[in-house]
Amino acid sequence: MTDIAAAPPKYLPPVTIDGAPAKVAGAAFVIGFLAIVWLVDLRQAALFLVGGGLGMALYHGSFGFTGGWRRFVVEGRGRAIRAQMLMIAVAAVAMIPLLSAGNLGGQPLVGALAPVGVSVLVGAAIFGLGMQLGGGCGSGTLFTVGGGSARMLVTLAFFVVGAVIGTAHLPWWLELPSWPAISLGQTFGVATAVLMTLVGLGLVALVSALVERRVHGDIESEPAPKRPGWMWLVHGPWPLVGAGLVLAILNIVTLLLAGHPWSVTFGFGLWGAKISQGIGVPVETWAFWNWPGPQKALNSSVLEDVTSVMDFGIILGAALAASLAGSFAPKAKLPIGSLMAAVIGGLLMGYGARLSFGCNIGALFSGIASGSVHGWVWFAAAFGGSLVGVWLRPAFGLDGFRK
Numbered sequence: 574m575t576d577i578a579a580a581p582p583k584y585l586p587p588v589t590i591d592g593a594p595a596k597v598a599g600a601a602f603v604i605g606f607l608a609i610v611w612l613v614d615l616r617q618a619a620l621f622l623v624g625g626g627l628g629m630a631l632y633h634g635s636f637g638f639t640g641g642w643r644r645f646v647v648e649g650r651g652r653a654i655r656a657q658m659l660m661i662a663v664a665a666v667a668m669i670p671l672l673s674a675g676n677l678g679g680q681p682l683v684g685a686l687a688p689v690g691v692s693v694l695v696g697a698a699i700f701g702l703g704m705q706l707g708g709g710c711g712s713g714t715l716f717t718v719g720g721g722s723a724r725m726l727v728t729l730a731f732f733v734v735g736a737v738i739g740t741a742h743l744p745w746w747l748e749l750p751s752w753p754a755i756s757l758g759q760t761f762g763v764a765t766a767v768l769m770t771l772v773g774l775g776l777v778a779l780v781s782a783l784v785e786r787r788v789h790g791d792i793e794s795e796p797a798p799k800r801p802g803w804m805w806l807v808h809g810p811w812p813l814v815g816a817g818l819v820l821a822i823l824n825i826v827t828l829l830l831a832g833h834p835w836s837v838t839f840g841f842g843l844w845g846a847k848i849s850q851g852i853g854v855p856v857e858t859w860a861f862w863n864w865p866g867p868q869k870a871l872n873s874s875v876l877e878d879v880t881s882v883m884d885f886g887i888i889l890g891a892a893l894a895a896s897l898a899g900s901f902a903p904k905a906k907l908p909i910g911s912l913m914a915a916v917i918g919g920l921l922m923g924y925g926a927r928l929s930f931g932c933n934i935g936a937l938f939s940g941i942a943s944g945s946v947h948g949w950v951w952f953a954a955a956f957g958g959s960l961v962g963v964w965l966r967p968a969f970g971l972d973g974f975r976k
Contacts, residue, residue, distance in 0.1 A: 588800075588804075588808045588897070588898060588899045589899045590808075590896060590897055590899055591895070591896040591899055591900075591901040592896075594721075594892060594895070594896040594901040595893060595896035595897060595901075597892075598889050598892040598893040598896060599893060601889050602622075602625060602889055602893070605621055605885065605886075605889070606618045606621060606622060608876070609621050609876055609882060612874065612876055613874075613876055613877055616830055617876070617877070617879070617882055619830055620827065620830055620831055620879055620882055620883055620886075621882045621883065621885065621886045622886065623823055623826055623827055623830065623883065623886065624882065624883035624884065624885065624886020624887045624889075624890065625886040625887070625889055625890035625893070626819070626823050626886075626890060627712070627820060627823050627835070627883070627886070627887050627890060628715070628716055628719055628886060628887035628888060628889060628890025628891040628892075628893075628894065629890040629891065629893065629894040630811070630816045630819040630820050630823070631712055631713070631715075631716035631816070631820070631887065631890075631891060632716045632719065632720055632809070632890070632891040632894035632895055632898075633809035633810055633811040633816060633894050633898070634809075634810065634811040634812070634813055634815065634816020634817070634819075635810065635813075635816075636656070636712075636813060636816045636817060636820065637709055637710055637712065637713030637716075637717075638653075638657065638704070638710045638712075638713065638933040638937075639704045639705060639707075639708065639709050639710050639713050639959075640653065640713075641653025641654055641656075641657065642654070642705075642956065642959050643705060643959070643963050645781060645784070645785075646959070646960060646963050647963065647972075648788075649784055649785055649787075649788030649789060650785055650789070650793050651778075651781025651782060651784060651785045651793075652785075652793045652795065652813060653813060654777065654778065654781045655778045655781055655782065656813035656814050656816075656817045657817065657938075658774040658775070658777050658778040659774075659778070659814060659817055659818075660817035660818065660820055660821045660938070661770075661774055661821070661937075661938055661941050661942050662770070662771055662774045662775075663817075663818060663821035663822075664821040664824045664825055664834075664938070664939075664942035665767060665770045665771070665774075665941065665942040665943075665944070666767060666771075667825045668684070668824075668825060668828055668834065668942045668943055668944075669757070669758050669763055669766050669767050669770065669942070669943070669944045670758075670763050670767070671825075671828060671829075672684040672756075672758060672828075672943055672944065673758045673759075673763045673766075677829060680829065680832055681832050682828060682829075682832055682833070683832060683833045684756065684758075684833070684834065684939075684943030684944065684945060685833065685834045685836065685930075685931065685935055685936070685939035685940045685942075685943045685945055685948070686754040686755075686756055686940075686943060686945045686947070687754055687929075687930035687931070687936070687940070687945065687947040688747075688751045688752060688753055688754050688930075688947065689751060689752045689754070689755060689946055689947045689950050690747075690749060690750055690751020690752060691746065691749040691750055691751060692743070692746040692747055692749060692751065692928045692929065692930075693751075693928070693929045693930065693936075693947055693950055693951055693954065694929075694950065694954045695746070695925075695928060695929075695954075696739075696746075696924070696925040696926065696927070696928025696929030696930075696954075697925060697929040697936065697950070697951040697952075697953075697954035697955040697958065698925070698954045698955065698957055698958035698961075699921050699922075699924060699925030699928070699958060700921065700922050700925030700926055700929060700932060700933075700955055700958065701925075701954065701955035701956060701957065701958025701959035701960075701961075701962060702921055702925075702958040702959065702961050702962040702965070703735075703917070703918040703919070703920070703921025703922035703924075703925060703958075703962065704918065704922055704933075704955075704959065704962065705918070705959050705961075705962025705963050705965070705966055706914040706915075706917050706918030706921070706962055706965065706966065706969065706971075707725075707728040707731075707732070707914065707915055707917075707918025707919050707921070707922055708724065708725060708728060708914070708915065708918065708971075709725055709728060710922075710932055710933040710934075711732075711837035711838050711922070711926065711931075711932030711933055711934050711935070712837055712887065712932075712933065712934050713933075714728050714729050714732060714919075714922075715729070715837065715884055715887045715888055715891065716887060716888075716890075716891035717891070718888055718891070719887065719888040719889065719890065719891025719892040719894075719895065720891050720892065720894075720895040720900070720901065721892070721895060721901050721902055723907065724907055724911060724912070724915050725915070727907070727912060727915040727916060727919065728915045728916075728918055728919040728922075729841075729919065730919065731915070731916050731917075731918075731919030731920045731923065732838075732841050732919040732920075732922050732923040733841045733842075733844055733845040733848075733919075733923060734845060734919070734920060734923060735919060735920040735921060735922060735923020735924040735925075735926075735927075736838060736841040736842035736845055736923035736924070736926060736927050737842055737845035737846055737849055737856070737923070738920075738923070738924055738927075739842065739923060739924040739925075739926070739927025739928055740842050740846065740856070740859060740861040740862065740867070740927055741856075741859055741861070742924075742927075742928075743861050743927055743928060744860040744861060746928050754945065754946075754947065755945070755946040755947070756943070756944050756945060756946075757769055757770065757944035757945075757946065758944040759944075766944045767944075770941060770942075770944060773941075773949065774941070795812050795813065795814055796812065797812075798811075798812065807897055808897050808898050808899070809894060809897070809898045810898075820938075821942075823835070824938065824939065824942065827883070831879045833879075834935075834938075834939035834942065834943060835883070835934055835935070835938070835939055836880050836931055836934060836935035836939060837880065837883075837884060837887075837931075837932055837934045837935055838880075838923070838926040838927070838931060838932045838934075838935060839870075839878075839880045839931075839935070840875075840878060840880040840881040840883075840884045841884075841923060841926075842923070842927060843867075843870050843871065843875065843878055843880075843881060844875065844881065845923075846862060846871055847871070847875065850871075856871070857871060908970055910968075910969040910970035910971070911969060911970060911971065913969060914966070914969035914971060918962075925958075929951055929954075929955075930947065930951075931951070933955070936948055936951040937951050937952050937955065
């Protein structure tokens with residue numbers, strides 16, 4: 574008789590943990606947590622730890638929008654896009670009702686809402702183009718920097734520069750035609766808003782599946798964990814769906830702790846503004862930095878800024894995850910074309926994110942999960958810009974459309 578039993582799974586070889594980076598990242602977490610408790614408060618320190626969890630999930634799941642969108646465009650595979658839609662759907666089911674309530678236990682809750690206009694359309698398209706050249710979105714840049722990527726450190730540096738320039742120009746962009754922020758929850762009620770959001774996300778997932786089936790004749794399944802038992806939780810890699818669910822839960826936790834959803838790029842502009850002040854640029858006279866929220870952040874420690882503290886946590890969480898996976902490997906060699914793409918991509922992402930009120934996290938993920946129409950507009954415009962970016966990548970020696 575022929576043995577038709579399933580073959581045993583093929584696991585990755587045992588992990589050799591990168592001890593020194595793991596110890597540094599672990600120590601930085603402890604010191605950072607205690608310092609934030611001492612200098613700010615326990616809530617802010619908890620958000621630092623949430624950022625660490627986000628960084629670990631992003632790294633272990635390789636959960637970035639840039640590569641997933643490019644793979645769909647170039648290869649016709651939509652597994653990453655479907656994981657992204659599921660992530661947003663899970664967050665939306667919890668966040669839209671919470672935001673409609675307005676507060677929880679006395680904690681005011683505010684969604685990621687923004688006007689819909691020229692600024693969002695242009696900024697999101699610029700961001701989409703930039704993320705394909707830079708090699709990562711807002712969250713993707715942070716977790717790959719944490720993983721030791723020198724190229725993404727260049728992208729992050731110029732992301733900061735672009736964000737500061739964006740703060741100088743944003744008031745002008747806001748004078749262009751736009752509609753006020755539109756909340757589905759406030760306009761149609763909670764139940765209808767959740768249903769509309771789930772239907773929209775489901776349609777995107779369905780289109781990705783139909784395109785994939787037409788191109789390949791099948792739908793790519795989620796691979797099983799590549800390490801035995803529960804070792805994959807510590808050492809990775811995580812399934813995309815699993816990582817997405819963790820990100821959704823931690824975004825909800827962020828809303829409950831901070832009073833607003835997860836965002837990434839405001840911190841970049843703040844860091845750049847503080848550095849600019851240090852070298853004599855009078856950013857405090859710019860209109861943007863005289864608005865109440867930005868003004869308060871500029872005049873306070875970065876440890877009091879929720880976005881900055883969570884960004885620091887993401888970098889450290891990714892560094893710890895990379896070390897536990899035995900893949901923390903800084904690389905300094907950068908071809909000139911790749912370096913130029915990182916510079917240009919970083920500038921475009923920073924500028925575009927400021928014009929469009931956020932990146933793939935603050936505008937797309939948190940925006941749609943908040944029931945904001947601008948999140949959907951951002952999604953469409955950024956995807957269009959991403960198509961142009963994929964087409965331009967070969968000019969910089971990067972992979973793009975097949976010849």
